[in-house]
Amino acid sequence: MSHKICQIPLLLILLTLTAALAIGGFVSPVAAQKPTSVLGEECARVYENGIDKQANIRAALIRSGCGLEEAVPAAALTDMGPTNPTRMAGGPNDAPLNVNTITGTETYPKVTQSESMVWGNGSVIVVSYNDSSSAPGNYSGVSVSTDGGSTFTRLLPSPFANGHGTNYGDPIVVYNGRLNTWFAGDMATSCGRQGVGLWTSINGVTWTPGACAHNGNFDDRESLWVDNNPASPYFGRMYISWNDYAAGQRIYVTYSDNGNTWSAPVQLSTTFIRNVQLTGSTGTDGTVFVVGMDEGGSAMSNRTNIMYRSTNGGAAWTQVVMGSPFAPPGQAGCGYFARIAPIWRHMGWGQPGVGPSGVVHYAYAGRGVNPGDLGDIYYTRSIDNGSTWSTPIVLNTDQAMGGTREQWMPSLSVTAEGQVQVAWYDRRNTTDGQNYEYWGIQSPDNGESWLQDAPISNVLIAQPEQPDSSVQSCYAGDYNYHSAYEGTSYMTWTDGRNAISGHSQQDVYFAQVQQSGPTGGILQGRVTDASSGSPLVGARVRAIGAIERSALSGSDGGYLLRLPADSYTVTASAFGRLPLTMESVLITEEGTTIQNFLLVMAPSHRISGMVVSSLTGEPIANAEVRILDTPLPSARTTADGVYAFPTVPDGTYNIQASPPSSARCIGAQTQEVYFDADVVVDFWLDSRVDAFGYSCDDAIDFNWIPGDTLLPLIGDDASLPQALPFPFTFYGSVYSTIHVSTNGNGNFLAPNTAYVNQCLPSAGALRGMVAPLWDDLFVGSGRIWTKVDGEAPNRLFIIEWRDVTFYSAQGVATFEIILEEGTAAITFQYNRTDISGDGRGATVGIQDQAGAVGLQYSCNEPVLIVGRAIKFFLAR
Numbered sequence: 118m119s120h121k122i123c124q125i126p127l128l129l130i131l132l133t134l135t136a137a138l139a140i141g142g143f144v145s146p147v148a149a150q151k152p153t154s155v156l157g158e159e160c161a162r163v164y165e166n167g168i169d170k171q172a173n174i175r176a177a178l179i180r181s182g183c184g185l186e187e188a189v190p191a192a193a194l195t196d197m198g199p200t201n202p203t204r205m206a207g208g209p210n211d212a213p214l215n216v217n218t219i220t221g222t223e224t225y226p227k228v229t230q231s232e233s234m235v236w237g238n239g240s241v242i243v244v245s246y247n248d249s250s251s252a253p254g255n256y257s258g259v260s261v262s263t264d265g266g267s268t269f270t271r272l273l274p275s276p277f278a279n280g281h282g283t284n285y286g287d288p289i290v291v292y293n294g295r296l297n298t299w300f301a302g303d304m305a306t307s308c309g310r311q312g313v314g315l316w317t318s319i320n321g322v323t324w325t326p327g328a329c330a331h332n333g334n335f336d337d338r339e340s341l342w343v344d345n346n347p348a349s350p351y352f353g354r355m356y357i358s359w360n361d362y363a364a365g366q367r368i369y370v371t372y373s374d375n376g377n378t379w380s381a382p383v384q385l386s387t388t389f390i391r392n393v394q395l396t397g398s399t400g401t402d403g404t405v406f407v408v409g410m411d412e413g414g415s416a417m418s419n420r421t422n423i424m425y426r427s428t429n430g431g432a433a434w435t436q437v438v439m440g441s442p443f444a445p446p447g448q449a450g451c452g453y454f455a456r457i458a459p460i461w462r463h464m465g466w467g468q469p470g471v472g473p474s475g476v477v478h479y480a481y482a483g484r485g486v487n488p489g490d491l492g493d494i495y496y497t498r499s500i501d502n503g504s505t506w507s508t509p510i511v512l513n514t515d516q517a518m519g520g521t522r523e524q525w526m527p528s529l530s531v532t533a534e535g536q537v538q539v540a541w542y543d544r545r546n547t548t549d550g551q552n553y554e555y556w557g558i559q560s561p562d563n564g565e566s567w568l569q570d571a572p573i574s575n576v577l578i579a580q581p582e583q584p585d586s587s588v589q590s591c592y593a594g595d596y597n598y599h600s601a602y603e604g605t606s607y608m609t610w611t612d613g614r615n616a617i618s619g620h621s622q623q624d625v626y627f628a629q630v631q632q633s634g635p636t637g638g639i640l641q642g643r644v645t646d647a648s649s650g651s652p653l654v655g656a657r658v659r660a661i662g663a664i665e666r667s668a669l670s671g672s673d674g675g676y677l678l679r680l681p682a683d684s685y686t687v688t689a690s691a692f693g694r695l696p697l698t699m700e701s702v703l704i705t706e707e708g709t710t711i712q713n714f715l716l717v718m719a720p721s722h723r724i725s726g727m728v729v730s731s732l733t734g735e736p737i738a739n740a741e742v743r744i745l746d747t748p749l750p751s752a753r754t755t756a757d758g759v760y761a762f763p764t765v766p767d768g769t770y771n772i773q774a775s776p777p778s779s780a781r782c783i784g785a786q787t788q789e790v791y792f793d794a795d796v797v798v799d800f801w802l803d804s805r806v807d808a809f810g811y812s813c814d815d816a817i818d819f820n821w822i823p824g825d826t827l828l829p830l831i832g833d834d835a836s837l838p839q840a841l842p843f844p845f846t847f848y849g850s851v852y853s854t855i856h857v858s859t860n861g862n863g864n865f866l867a868p869n870t871a872y873v874n875q876c877l878p879s880a881g882a883l884r885g886m887v888a889p890l891w892d893d894l895f896v897g898s899g900r901i902w903t904k905v906d907g908e909a910p911n912r913l914f915i916i917e918w919r920d921v922t923f924y925s926a927q928g929v930a931t932f933e934i935i936l937e938e939g940t941a942a943i944t945f946q947y948n949r950t951d952i953s954g955d956g957r958g959a960t961v962g963i964q965d966q967a968g969a970v971g972l973q974y975s976c977n978e979p980v981l982i983v984g985r986a987i988k989f990f991l992a993r
Contacts, residue, residue, distance in 0.1 A: 155182030157310065160925050167362040167389065169453050171337045173304050174256055174285040175311050176362075177589055180452075183925070212575040213628040217615065218244045218260035218269040225618035226584035227251075230258060231594030231611040233625045234341075237602040238292040238299075240265045241321045244609055245288035245301050246625045247594070251278055252587040256286035257303045261321045266607070266629050272322070280326025281305035281314030289341035289598075292321075293376065295353025300376055302330065302341060302357070309333045313357060317376065330379045331371055335362035340395035340598075344403060351403040351430045358385070358395045358407045368392045368409055372431040385409070385425045385434050391466070394598065398471045399533045404428050406503060408469045408479060413442070416455040420445050420465050422481060426503045439497060439506045444484035446492035446525055449876060451591040457492060457525045459551060460583055460591050461542070468598060470531035472563040475502035480527040480539045483509075486516050488746060488771075492523035494541050498564045508654065508671050512558050514570050515545040517659065517667040522547060524556070528599040530606045535563030536632035538606035540573055540599065551580035555610045555626075561635040566679030569664055573608060573628050579621040581613025593623055606630045638704040640712060641677040644670045644689050647715040655748070656691035656716070660702070682706045689714035692748050693721070693766045719768075724790070725761035726798040728754050728774045730783060732814060737802065739777040744770050745787070767793045774800035781974055782813040782987070804992060807878075807972040809848055809965060812992035815974070819986045821948050822935065824902025824917035828857060831896045833924055835859045836868035842905045842914055843938045847885070848965040855936075857901060857916055861890035861959065863934060866966060872924070874960040878971030885966040887989075889932045889945035890981070892959035893924040899931075911939040920949065928953030932981075942990040945974075947981050955979040963989050 153160055156175060160183035163169060168176045219230050233246035241263055248258025255278035260269040277284050285304040292299050299321050305314030308329035313336055315327035330339075339359040344351045358370045361382070366389035369382040390409035397405040404426060411421040422439040443465075447455040451462045467481030477499040485493045493516050495509040511517075513524045522544040529539045540557035547553060554577060558570035583592050594611045601607065612626040644656040652674025659667040660678055662685035668676045670691075682704050690696040694716035702712055728740040736758025743751040744765065752760040760774075769791040776783040784805040790798055804812035830837045836858045844851050847865050856864040860872050866885035872893040875882035883891070899920035906913040917933040931949035943963065950956075957979040964971035974980075974987055 152182065155179045166335060167366045168335070170366070170389070171335065171360075171362055172595060173287055173311065173337050175304065175306075176335075176337065212572050213630055214267070215575050216266065216269055216627045217612070217624050218246075218271065218609070218627050219624045220260070220269060220271045221273050223250070223617050225620065225622075226586070228617050228622040229583055229585045229588050229592075230625050231592070231623040232286070232288065232596060233594065233609040234288045234290050234598035235607045235609045235627065236290050236292055236600050237266075237605070237607050238294070242266050242607060242627070243290050243292075243299060243301070243321045244269065244625060244627060245290040246609075247286040247288060248275065249585040249588050251275060252585070253283075254278065255284045257284045257288060259290075259301065259324075260625070262627075263322070266627060269627065272324075276324035277301065277303055277316055280307075280316065281329070282307035284314070285311070287339055289339060289357070291341055291343040291355065292345075293343050293353055293355060294345040294347075296376065298376065300327070300341070300343075300355065302339065304336060304339070309336070312336050313339050313359065315376065328377050328379065330357050330373070331359065331369075331382065333361055333363060336360070337362055338392050340392060340407075342395045342397050342405070344397055344405075346399055346401060348401040349398075349403040354430060356395055356397070356405055356431055358392050360389070360392045365389075368407060368425070370395075370407065370427075370431055370434070380431070383431060383434065385436070390423055391464070393466045394468050394596070396469045396471055399531070400471075400473055402428070402475075402502075403430060404471070404502060405431055406469055406471065406477060407434075408467070410464065410466060412464055416449045416451070416453060416464075417445060419443060420483070422479065422497075424469075424477075424503050437503055437506075439479065440509060443495075443509075446482040446484055446523065448491060456591055457523055457542075459580065461525060461593050462591050462595060463525050466596060467527045468529040468596070470529045470537065472531045472535035472537065473533065474500075474535075474563070476500050476535065476563045477503045478529055478531060478537055478564055480512065480529040482525045482527055482541070485521065485523065486511060487519055487521050490516070490521040490523060492525040494524045494527045494539065496539065496564070508669065510669055512539055512567065512570065513541070513543065513545070513556070514666070517657075520545050526596065528597045528608065530599040530601040530608075532601045532604055532606070532632055534604065534632075536561055536604070536606075536634075537564055538599070538601070538608070538630060538632065540608050540610070542610070543572075546577060548577065552577050553580065554578060555608075555612075557608070557630065559630070559632065561633060562679070566635075566639065566677055568679065569666070573630070574610070574612070574626070576614055579613045579616075581611065581621045581623040584620055584622060601632070604632050606632060635679065636706075637679055637681045638706055638708040638710065639677060640680055640685070640687070640702065640704055640710050641675065642711050642713040643674040644676065644691065644714045644716060645674050646694075647717045653691045653694070653716060656689055656714070658687065658689050658714070660685040660687045662686065662704070680704045687712055689716060691716055693719055695719050719766040720793070721764045721766050722792060723761065723763055723795040724765050724772070724792070724798060725759070726800065727758045728760065728800045728802065729758055731801045731803045732783070733816060737776055737780065737783070740802075741775045741777070742800075743773050743775070745773055746771070772798055774802060776802055780815075781980065782815045805972065806992050808970045810991050810993040811963060811972045811989055813972055813974060813987055813989050815985065815987045817944075817986050817988050819946060819984045821946055822904065822906055822913065822915050822933070824904045824915055824919070824933070826903045828901045828903060830857060830859060830901050833859065833895050834870040834872055835896075836864075836870050838868065839903065839916070841936070843909065843912055845914075845936050845938070846941045847887075848970070850966065855916075859896045859901070859921070860894050861892055861918060861921075861930075861932070862886050862888040863916060874958070874976070876976035877960060877962045877964045877973040878969060879964075880968035882960070882964060882968060884964060884968045886964050887934055887943055888960050888962055888964075889934055889947075890918070890930055890954070890956065890959045890961065892953070893926075894918070894921050894930070895924045896921050899929070909938065911937075913937055923953050926953045926958060930954030940990060942988055944989070945987045947985045948983060950981045950983055954981065956981040961987070
């Protein structure tokens with residue numbers, strides 16, 4: 118659960134020594150500067166053991182030590198500077214009391230507290246979280262309130278620092294009503310190398326080391342829930358779920374009735390499915406649920422939510438796919454994981470909850486509905502105990518108003534009476550693109566209808582930094598597990614409003630919301646096709662009156678809105694149909710108003726055309742043409758570059774043509790088109806161009822030029838300055854020297870032997886760089902050669918990496934850079950691409966001197982083949 122990556126500055130200095138020794142006339146790095154194992158794990162087996170996907174701190178140490186993730190010193194982290202919190206007008210002033218759970222002395226930069234779970238019993242509320250103040254020996258903290266949440270005290274030193282070896286965090290905490298005991302847990306080294314260790318307490322203040330719930334070598338992202346209903350057949354049973362990367366990366370569950378003896382692990386998934394969260398019924402049936410996510414294999418792959426259900430106390434489980442795959446929130450930039458800029462690592466995970474009558478709820482994050490929106494909050498529910506799931510709806514109401522600011526990382530809790538609370542991070546009111554609020558929304562009737570969303574935080578929160586060098590820089594907590602006690606919802610979140618030493622930093626804040634029963638009235642009905650009577654799925658019904666709310670129709674065409682008593686103007690619209698508006702629709706207190714809609718088909722016509730390359734004038738086959746912001750499936754061009762949409766409702770659309778993935782130097786083009794008759798829309802796709810003016814062309818002829826002068830450069834992570842035979846202009850500056858690295862790149866600024874590649878552009882990547890194959894390479898039996906070819910003023914300078922291998926992967930590569938005197942163009946050519954030589958773990962491209970502008974051809978993609986040539990040139 119904790120996507121933190123601890124940095125070990127001393128270890129990394131030893132791992133990345135740039136000093137070199139002259140051996141036999143060749144420049145070679147100090148021998149054995151990179152270990153073959155870290156914390157007892159072989160670097161060569163990182164991917165085999167799924168360490169690249171694990172979210173815990175120990176796995177992060179291994180990745181960092183093995184060179185798969187580069188350490189970022191605290192001084193290099195983004196400094197947002199201190200920002201005074203701003204109270205917002207018109208809403209947040211009515212937000213609940215915000216309480217900082219982080220008390221006691223803080224010493225900068227060890228001030229990172231985030232990723233939390235909250236649980237309450239009576240007047241005692243316990244918040245457990247990741248805390249870097251005593252890292253690297255302990256990454257867990259806990260704060261306790263004994264006055265119902267009005268104040269909190271952080272327990273110092275952390276009671277979880279003792280009893281189970283090194284504590285790597287991943288907080289879990291519950292109160293067991295049958296045992297009258299608190300249970301908390303984290304990932305710990307004494308429970309196997311990486312297992313689940315527990316602590317117990319009678320009062321939430323004094324804690325004692327407990328059992329190991331599971332002894333594991335590679336446990337990750339555990340979750341905990343307890344059945345506290347005395348009428349349940351499993352009253353007092355506790356359940357823990359986790360991913361076991363030592364057992365096929367699958368999800369497992371263990372359970373216990375006393376907290377001392379835990380069952381043998383029960384397997385839930387057959388492959389890697391991310392363990393998201395565990396929950397269960399508050400009723401008398403004792404059903405338990407685990408939500409998992411199929412992440413699709415990478416940061417930006419489509420996701421699929423999956424539910425596992427047990428009706429016999431955890432002994433056996435069934436799997437249910439919760440809906441169709443969906444596009445993820447955020448963007449690439451945190452290794453395997455996606456992120457919300459600047460440092461929120463998030464894959465769309467959410468939290469489930471269970472209400473009465475077999476109603477199961479789940480909130481999660483996905484790609485925003487509106488163009489350019491990186492995240493919306495989605496909600497789906499099951500009314501048959503998890504067997505089938507509703508069409509997801511969007512909970513953040515700014516989406517219906519055209520908002521494009523991101524919302525992310527939702528949490529959910531449900532009272533025993535069925536009052537649902539969902540909360541999330543929200544930037545709809547941001548003033549600088551990074552500060553944010555914490556928002557929430559309530560359903561008073563078990564998810565049937567939703568009230569207006571509103572801020573929970575009472576200030577506009579400054580984006581916190583992550584200044585602790587013992588913690589991965591791309592981190593602000595991966596989840597906040599919320600809970601409800603009686604009629605109150607408890608919420609925690611990462612908050613940056615408090616500056617220490619002039620830096621906004623991560624605290625854990627708490628708020629509680631008293632839930633209430635339904636008010637106002639219900640507006641409901643069905644939206645159907647006027648000609649066939651068939652239900653219209655996904656039609657939007659919008660009501661404007663005392664408030665403005667909207668809902669989408671479900672699979673039966675039905676919709677439902679809870680609204681304050683008033684008269685409303687209600688409009689139903691659906692793609693391909695003419696909208697229909699009903700005036701003066703009356704909503705009464707505790708009443709139900711039925712308003713059905715029959716929508717008529719809109720006039721439609723044909724859109725067709727061609728997609729052509731402006732570089733070659735040739736048609737582009739297999740290009741994708743999309744009519745944006747519509748449910749219409751995309752069209753693919755034929756071998757002649759022709760596409761067609763036979764029937765499109767009349768109107769104004771943005772139509773986008775994109776090249777196939779194989780045409781990596783050609784950009785997309787979007788045209789706004791209005792039509793009320795058949796129309797032809799052709800696209801001439803230009804080269805991709807970065808902000809400085811560089812473009813690329815990978816359709817040029819391959820013309821291999823072997824080097825003829827051997828460079829004295831061998832081994833691992835070495836660099837050598839090479840004088841250029843002519844002045845060379847790169848991103849507006851003229852250079853006479855290039856620093857050649859064994860790691861498949863040349864640098865015009867300074868020697869740099871970084872072996873962890875990063876996608877471009879990035880300030881954290883090498884600057885002033887040309888990279889035909891930036892990877893962790895090894896120059897052993899292979900060599901690096903140069904050559905000067907031609908006559909002034911049209912000479913070529915070639916740098917050839919010939920038969921080089923990879924430090925911790927299989928493969929051999931031969932490739933070269935060609936610098937052109939007359940045009941200042943740069944060409945990459947590839948003459949051998951065995952296994953990893955195809956670019957699957959490398960960056961290919963160029964980047965300017967500031968790390969702000971670059972043109973990337975590929976990043977960790979197997980796209981390089983023998984005979985490929987890529988030219989980078991100034992297009993303007």
